Amino acid sequence: MLKDEYALELKDIYKSFYQNQVLKGVSLNVEKGMIMGLLGGNGAGKSTLMKIVNGIYAKDSGAIFIGGKEIELHNAQDAKRQGIAMVYQELSLVPTLTVVQNLFLNAEPCNGLSIDEKMCLKQAKEAFEDFGINDIDPNAVAGDLPIGKKQLIEIIKAMLKNPQVLILDEPTASLTQYEIGLLFEFIRKLKERGIAIILISHHMKEIVEICDRAVILFNGTVALNAEVKSLTIPDMVEAMVGREVQEDYVKREKKADYNAEPLLCVKDLENSDGKLNGACFTIYPGEVVGIAGLMGSGRTELIKCIYGLMKPKKGSVTLRGKKITGQKPWVSVDTGVFMIPEDRRKSGIIDIHSVKMNLFLSAWKHFTKGGWIQDKKADEEAKKLIEKLDIKTTGIGQEVKNLSGGNQQKVVFGKSVFLHPDILMLDDPTVGVDVEAKDGICRIISAIADTGSGVLLVSSEFDHLARVCDRVLIMKQGRMVGELKRGKDKLSESSLLVAVQGA
């Protein structure tokens, strides 16, 4: 065997979905005993590439080599047989089964017809010993374990098949700092055994800490492939963002009124699961305030605590000088605080209902006369909203499930436009919507702020934050750790990325 033979080599991989070219000739290679960090923004092609390596998608052209030998992958089983293992972000452990049962699920060593429980336990114990894990009881029920241990079990499960290449998809996303430390220690052990590891992560600091090499995908091509030693975070940000687009922030008719009394004051907000750790900020009338933070920074919890879907443990929320800490969502709606949730399909719309029913989900009582709903009035108002928000639909009676993602999101916005709240909070509103709808959403947000409302915008798409926000707060581990203000600081996708990654 040649010394420089790669564990995994990808050559010139192309892949398109219909008209959409997702991968445009990606080549990379991983040596044995090397940890490669894979980065890239949304839509850069990371997950498509990994699904090709894992046999889930078929490549259009290009070649995959394992240990120097070209292979063809038709399904996930093929990939497993060739020694490729992947651990997905959503853990696949069955919470009601024990650790041992989970480890051997669907691959139980058998003794005739029955499962050889003793053998299972013995092999599990051997594996744990082998990997130096002594604080997990193999007979514990998986659901009772903390998430960090579940993550380790998931990896051990993958390692039982003796893979040569191990792909970890954002394994740190929901772990605490301490758990991340343990996980990295474990990954280093695997590396010592000569396993080639690909680590997908959004955290550049983690890549710098543990990886040997960093590969950054941008727009379906490899934008950067270098040794981590020679890299800085700004280098990586530059590769990830591509050439910086000119600042194209949405023109506003009015400006935020910083001389007025603040609309919303949040002080030292903490919740019981520790995801919020003393979050503090204010919003002024007509201001669009962004929250930039990675997953797990507490950004969703912040909104839920203000709206009342989650109970704050400490701290206060004040609206126009009045304490509203911990009020219920239906009280929030009446007092002028509204939110648009993250998961549109599950929590934003009711897909079996019509556009009209969805638009006024929170507002029916505004259409009543003597207790009865005046449907004519609602129909007119619905038509106005459809026109105002430019919702592409066949009419107010069309079921929302038949609209495109972007138009569904506009319907969700419609709910709040009609209510005209003092404070509108948006949790990642541009996920999964097309470019045109994204523009529309930008305009709607600006228009809402122009009416004097305050907008709190959480987004994982930093270019979107840079386009509409007057001010962006950097959030990490449940509190604000920085602020970029339009006019004072440079507010762009890369400046936000540097701030978030560096914080």
Added chain:
Amino acid sequence: MQRQSFKDINLSKFIVYISFFIVLIGFSILLPGKFLTVNNILNILRQTAMISVAAVGMTFAITAGQIDLSTGGVTAITALVTALMLQRFPTVIAVLIGVGVGFICGALNGILLTKCRIPAFIVTLGTSSVYVGFARSLTNLEAVTITNETFNHYFGSGNIGFIPTLFLWTVVITVIGQYVYKKTPFGRAVLAVGGSESAARYSGINTDKIKFWAMTICGITAAFSGILYSARMHGARYTYGENDSMNIIAAVVIGGTSFSGGKGTVFGTLLGSLVIGMLNNGLLLLGLSVNAQMIARGIVIVLAVSLSLREKLSN
């Protein structure tokens, strides 16, 4: 896309009419000169009133994504309590007390459902047994006779013109139900909670309150069904409503209300209950034994319900 949704709406609305006419025409052919007569039709309307009325409340419960299996027990307790109250109080007060019993039973279901986070199926399976047991012990299995003729006339066996009062009550309750369902913020919230509880919660709807009231309304209409039973029979027994749960739920689903919640109409439920009523009446007129009736009824209900479900699953 537009065409697709157009087709969906029409089909699901037609299913109830299709079942209705199949049953109507089927029995008219099988029972010439017996089934489709004015007398028999009035008879069907009388026999079906108790199911129709209880099914109005059940439409709210099922639309909210819940279910109530305890209606039979509520019906029995209410019939007995109303009959006992009529021995001391005037009609109006006795009826109000009867409705109050339904309110309490339904509210108890609602509280267990929302405060203890027990699924409606389990809660009402349990309370069903409690309510039936309570009804049996109320008079120690004795029947209670009602001699109040005003009550018997206006809530049971009487006619106004040639129209049975039982049918008038059915219409009144259905129309009120339909208006509350279609024309109030509460009705829209019930649809929202059944359509997506998560979306309803994020929209600022007090989902627990809505579920509580949906269950309470279901208790109230089940109680009213008990009042009608006792007035029709001029007395009350613990057996009233005993086997009605299946018929009531079937009426709602045949009527076009989505079993998974979020969609439906109260008028559809009325038609659905008439399908069940015709079935009960026609099978009896065919001269089938009670055993054979039960078998035939079960089969037809499963067929009718599967018809209305299949269309929905195909989306």
